[in-house]
Amino acid sequence: MPLRKTYIVEHLDPELGQWSELEYIAIARETQRSGNTFMLSSLPEAFQVPQKLAEVPAFKAEKRGVEEIYGEGNGKDRVCLLDPQAEKDLNPDDKGEFDVFLFGGILGDDPPRDRTSELRKKGFKGRRLGPVQMTTDTAVRVTRMVIEEQFTLNKIPFVDFPELKFNDHESTEMPFRYVTDENGKPIMPEGMVDLIKKDADKSIDDLF
Template sequence: MESPKIVIEHLEPKLSTWLLFEYENASKLLKKNILFTNVKSARARKKLRKFGRVDRRSVLDIFPRKKLLILDSRAKKALAPGDLEGNVIAVVGGILGEHPPRGRTKTLLTQRAPAAKTRNIGNWQFAIDGAAYVTKLIANGRKLKSISIKRGLILRVKLKPSGVHEVLLPYAYPIVDGRPLISKKLLHYMMNVKNPEITWCDRPSSDD
């Protein structure tokens, strides 16, 4: 099965550096077979054209809503390979995670498209690139329960002479080659080093 057409509906007020790194990594994982929608800013559209197709219109105004499948962690059903057959368009919300989560995908997207299907890939928050990657795997026949996913990352950097700087990311990440799938550029942006120490925390992310 070929990968579905995957759309990222940009839902943040601006294209922040963090968001840009997640979009870029999603594009890399999908080999630029991606469409960014609802990008109102001409400057943001120019930046995103390096990573895929871009449209200022909402995905809800471009495609028939019956063809859309919105990834929403509050959806009742889990995503399965059969959901992505045919001309289905998978929609990932371009929203940065929050803790605790506020369910913004449902508010900003799902509730506006009652004719669209909704599916979850777990009842926790994923990074945008991770959600796109999991969708691609499932489209290619993988079952959700067979995909290794961890919740909660601690990024740690040792400071001289004896201090430690830690950042907790209470989100879900697919595991690829034994490591969490996260943008290397984003790691460097957050920690100011290329390869911070990464460990799992025991605190699961909250439902979104």
Template structure:
């Protein structure tokens, strides 16, 4: 069994409800990770409560995740997890993620949430701590997709070359409206569509409609 750790690196408003769109991403991570656990670290106390409530409301088991105010390094000390047993998913790493990494590492660490366009290299903050790293290919992914690809490799035994991807897909809402996503996604084998978090398509449509209303 492996554990996935998301070091939350978005600006976190201590007094606000955890952002809905990020909760959608985090809920998708639990689906990808199952039956393994996801730890969300470095959250504000208010976000721990709000995120937990949103995930459970979306059907997540309380046993599937932990929401923590502590950082990944603090949690490593508490749980006696050595630095060399934590793999940082890092686009600048020299080695590619591989099935054998599921045996070499106990924790897989991700920095940030929803890849920035252009990338801001927030992973560099974690890279500086000396974690061994692996990359997921040359194209920027959302964080939930990055976790999904990692799980397909270390849990499912796939290699990156055997996973079907689509880059920069246009998400169509109807015949005339759509939005291009500047990231790489895993393709659903049944529908042929990019795998998005449940509820994300509706969120994107509502966001686009709000933007149109501003004109």
């Protein structure tokens, strides 16, 4: 069993929105601190990796799709697809069963493609992270806490749909579940609150 774990997000979008960029940088830096690997797969030829992301040693950019990297006989049985429709929740024992953790979200597709559904049909084993939608960086953070730090999901401190207050007159509710820090505040990527505040007149979907 490899000591290092790999966290993969299938991106597939030729461009990278500001929201996703901040998330990916946060994932890469946290993965670097834990001594593991963060990969974006299925990247189009035209995709430009932001400098702040490229300079993190733990990050890998990959044009191949997960099916090509981890096909039958090439470690497919060691890949865990984080799937809201999976029958079983991710648990600490999965550390011994999986080496790769796959997140199938696609950002920016209109109409959106259910990449998780496509990967499910390819036969990747699935695990669930609970019933409430998370941001991508939160989903990777939770997976790492379960696998590397051996938390069970019910022991992770969460907050659902937190309200971000910018001043006495402006606030917005985030439609996601977040891990909280020691002060009970939602853990968000560096620069994310400023981005949301700056674009408060836009919908959350527009920020991706």
